[in-house]
Amino acid sequence: MAFRAAVITFPGSNCDRDMATALEAVSGVPAIRVWHGDAELPERLDLIALPGGFSYGDYLRSGAMAATSPIMRAVIAAAERGVPVLGVCNGFQVLTEARLLPGALLRNAGQRFVCKTVALTVEGTASPFMAGYTAGETIRIPVAHHDGNYFADADTLDRLEGEGRVAFRYAEACNGSARDIAGVLSANGRVLGMMPHPERAIEPAAVTALGGEDGRRLFAGFLESLVRA
Numbered sequence: 001m002a003f004r005a006a007v008i009t010f011p012g013s014n015c016d017r018d019m020a021t022a023l024e025a026v027s028g029v030p031a032i033r034v035w036h037g038d039a040e041l042p043e044r045l046d047l048i049a050l051p052g053g054f055s056y057g058d059y060l061r062s063g064a065m066a067a068t069s070p071i072m073r074a075v076i077a078a079a080e081r082g083v084p085v086l087g088v089c090n091g092f093q094v095l096t097e098a099r100l101l102p103g104a105l106l107r108n109a110g111q112r113f114v115c116k117t118v119a120l121t122v123e124g125t126a127s128p129f130m131a132g133y134t135a136g137e138t139i140r141i142p143v144a145h146h147d148g149n150y151f152a153d154a155d156t157l158d159r160l161e162g163e164g165r166v167a168f169r170y171a172e173a174c175n176g177s178a179r180d181i182a183g184v185l186s187a188n189g190r191v192l193g194m195m196p197h198p199e200r201a202i203e204p205a206a207v208t209a210l211g212g213e214d215g216r217r218l219f220a221g222f223l224e225s226l227v228r229a
Contacts, residue, residue: 109176132221
């Protein structure tokens, strides 16, 4: 059966095409594009991706309005059934606002937009999203955000760390995130939210100005985990 991934587009999304392109480049299968106003998702999905951008202009809070979109009811129901969901940047913000992941994304420390390639330390690997990485290794993936400062109370942070649900940490301070957290996993490991953009790191430097293939490993490892399953 062919790989079936859906990429959700909200008003203000600007990385949905990047995400769809990355998924097709790695899987060889075009992603299905889904509009935020749709009430249902396509059937038999292997992955739902919430892309980066500025959904609804970041009014109220980043991701707050997108979390109430009609399609998000279907996304939440799918996640509860175990369908893997990946939220990148604004998509991560939407996942926290929809309560599919704990915590919140606040304004960056220093009140500045951060746009650069950062070093990440791979942490929890008990997830199909992490199958392409080794715990403790350092990878490099671009970030581009103004509200990427991950916050949660101390008990929640302790629980995330104790359960191996911190996926990535910034190797150096980036935006003020609590305990330098760059990505977190759901309790079952099938929902991943991360601020860095793996879809922007799928080709070598000789092909693209951004360069780097550490993001490709996330998608390739995920696909390999599906095959093994």
